[in-house]
Amino acid sequence: MTKNVLATGLIWLMAALVSGVFVWLLSDILIHGLPQLSWAFLAEAPENSGRSGGIGPIIVSTLLILLVAMVTAAPLGLATAVLLSEFTRYDSIFGRLVRRSLDVLAGVPSIVFGLFGNAFFCIYLGLGFSILSGGLTLACMVLPILIRTAEEGLQAAPNDYRLAAAALGMPRSAALVHLLLPSAAPALLAGLMLGVGRAMAETAALIFTSGYVDRLPNSLLDSGRALSVHIYDLSMNVAGGDANAYSSALVLILLLFIINTIAMSLAKQWLYRRVVSI
Amino acid sequence: MKKWAMIAVSTLIAWAVWGFFGTKSDESEIEKLVLTGSSTIAPLAAEIGKRFESLHRNVRVDVQTGGSSRGVSDARAGLADIGMASRALKDDEKDLLQFTVALDGISVILNKANPVEALSKQQIIDIYTGKITSWKQVGGNDAPITVVNKAEGRSTLELFLHHFGLKNTEVKPHVIIGDNQQGIKTVVGNPDAIGYVSVGTAEYEASQGAAIKLLPLEGIAASVENVRNRSFPLSRPLNLVTRSEPVGLAKDFIEFAGSPQVNDLIEAQYFVPVPR
Numbered sequence: 001m002t003k004n005v006l007a008t009g010l011i012w013l014m015a016a017l018v019s020g021v022f023v024w025l026l027s028d029i030l031i032h033g034l035p036q037l038s039w040a041f042l043a044e045a046p047e048n049s050g051r052s053g054g055i056g057p058i059i060v061s062t063l064l065i066l067l068v069a070m071v072t073a074a075p076l077g078l079a080t081a082v083l084l085s086e087f088t089r090y091d092s093i094f095g096r097l098v099r100r101s102l103d104v105l106a107g108v109p110s111i112v113f114g115l116f117g118n119a120f121f122c123i124y125l126g127l128g129f130s131i132l133s134g135g136l137t138l139a140c141m142v143l144p145i146l147i148r149t150a151e152e153g154l155q156a157a158p159n160d161y162r163l164a165a166a167a168l169g170m171p172r173s174a175a176l177v178h179l180l181l182p183s184a185a186p187a188l189l190a191g192l193m194l195g196v197g198r199a200m201a202e203t204a205a206l207i208f209t210s211g212y213v214d215r216l217p218n219s220l221l222d223s224g225r226a227l228s229v230h231i232y233d234l235s236m237n238v239a240g241g242d243a244n245a246y247s248s249a250l251v252l253i254l255l256l257f258i259i260n261t262i263a264m265s266l267a268k269q270w271l272y273r274r275v276v277s278i
Numbered sequence: 279m280k281k282w283a284m285i286a287v288s289t290l291i292a293w294a295v296w297g298f299f300g301t302k303s304d305e306s307e308i309e310k311l312v313l314t315g316s317s318t319i320a321p322l323a324a325e326i327g328k329r330f331e332s333l334h335r336n337v338r339v340d341v342q343t344g345g346s347s348r349g350v351s352d353a354r355a356g357l358a359d360i361g362m363a364s365r366a367l368k369d370d371e372k373d374l375l376q377f378t379v380a381l382d383g384i385s386v387i388l389n390k391a392n393p394v395e396a397l398s399k400q401q402i403i404d405i406y407t408g409k410i411t412s413w414k415q416v417g418g419n420d421a422p423i424t425v426v427n428k429a430e431g432r433s434t435l436e437l438f439l440h441h442f443g444l445k446n447t448e449v450k451p452h453v454i455i456g457d458n459q460q461g462i463k464t465v466v467g468n469p470d471a472i473g474y475v476s477v478g479t480a481e482y483e484a485s486q487g488a489a490i491k492l493l494p495l496e497g498i499a500a501s502v503e504n505v506r507n508r509s510f511p512l513s514r515p516l517n518l519v520t521r522s523e524p525v526g527l528a529k530d531f532i533e534f535a536g537s538p539q540v541n542d543l544i545e546a547q548y549f550v551p552v553p554r
Contacts, residue, residue, distance in 0.1 A: 049321035213340045
């Protein structure tokens with residue numbers, strides 16, 4: 001009996017510890033970051049190396065980098081996941097090879113992606129330090145997560161769907177579009193969100209690809225500083241930049257939160273319309 | 279719910295698109311100048327670049343970081359128009375040209391109430407490695423020494439460690455600080471603390487009445503003046519580096535960065551302008 005109480009207490013303690021860390025982190029950022037946060041901070045350009053002024057151009061650059069990364073990675077990832085899950089046998093040599101290489105890729109440190117992106121996109125393809133280089137590097141980085149989660153989502157769809165579709169004489173593509181993808185939508189979205197989260201948090205891969213320039217970008221071929229790079233620079237490199245680093249961190253968290261909420265509600269809608277209402 | 283989500287999504291996209299196309303200007307006339315290298319110089323170079331852009335229409339100055347060695351190799355390879363190095367060029371880099379934009383010096387500071395007036399190089403090393411733990415051992419009060427060190431990644435830390443031949447793992451700090459202001463506040467608040475900060479900041483704060491004193495190093499007073507005339511031992515040049523004699527835009531930029539027009543920018547980054 002005492003053993004039980006002890007175990008329960010220990011588990012509660014662990015859970016409290018985990019949420020405690022989260023609350024501490026969030027309140028620290030809120031306490032230090034909220035005072036400087038204003039509409040002007042969100043819209044203005046940084047001044048005096050970011051000690052004053054805002055982060056307007058940096059938010060624009062961050063969203064553009066994210067857009068490039070997701071527009072590139074999502075179709076590629078989805079197609080690969082569909083191929084792996086629906087059009088190859090699970091234990092085929094090809095499937096195993098692809099899966100193994102994806103797992104290895106998922107564990108590669110981001111600085112390696114940064115150096116690869118710099119060597120391949122910036123120098124070899126001649127894109128230079130640009131939002132395009134940064135976005136494409138991030139796309140390479142999030143592909144493994146996207147593919148594995150999408151594949152798992154598709155495999156979780158009941159086999160009855162596939163059999164019923166075949167029995168009705170539906171083409172496989174139609175079954176995919178009308179049944180399997182909608183039922184895997186929550187998993188697809190979750191993968192996408194994991195990818196967005198990893199991409200938004202990325203510093204090491206971006207400092208060598210999308211660069212350090214804090215001007216409003218004129219085109220995708222311009223260098224643009226991402227929020228995480230800005231936070232890193234303010235806290236580690238610019239004396240007296242800590243206050244604005246906190247505010248930028250707060251903006252980053254809020255952005256992630258907003259994107260997450262929107263994506264989740266969209267997924268719910270889509271799932272409801274496609275599967276339940278038929 | 280769905281309507282709200284759609285509105286939010288389209289707002290985000292519109293924002294990005296507005297930022298993207300809103301300020302589109304004629305690309306064909308724009309000249310680009312690329313600087314890469316030392317992260318210490320990068321914020322200063324970016325600020326100088328902004329002022330340079332405001333004076334020259336159709337010029338864009340792009341500053342990228344990556345460290346001094348990268349600045350040197352990019353300038354040599356022609357990947358950057360100008361490299362940035364927060365140190366003097368080494369002997370095997372003498373094929374390049376360097377232009378000093380500013381100087382950076384570091385001063386050891388004590389609380390004003392501390393009777394110790396000077397420390398030798400060895401004494402400072404012993405204090406920072408924990409071999410000397412009381413001010414009594416160096417002729418001061420009978421009080422334990424509070425060692426204030428800089429956080430990892432600060433260029434001040436690197437310069438300090440390099441000068442005293444220390445490794446960061448050998449340092450036994452009691453307090454770890456981030457920026458110069460924090461270092462000064464820590465020493466002001468603790469009469470037994472020893473720290474080190476940028477000379478420019480320390481001198482300014484001391485003149486504003488902060489209870490600190492700047493220790494001389496090897497008999498030379500820690501002052502902006504002595505950093506400027508390069509007699510102060512714990513200092514380094516902040517250099518722009520080019521492959522060959524700069525021409526055109528690069529020449530204009532280097533001349534601008536070496537002119538008194540940017541002195542306020544240099545001082546805002548706590549560096550010391552070179553005598554012009």
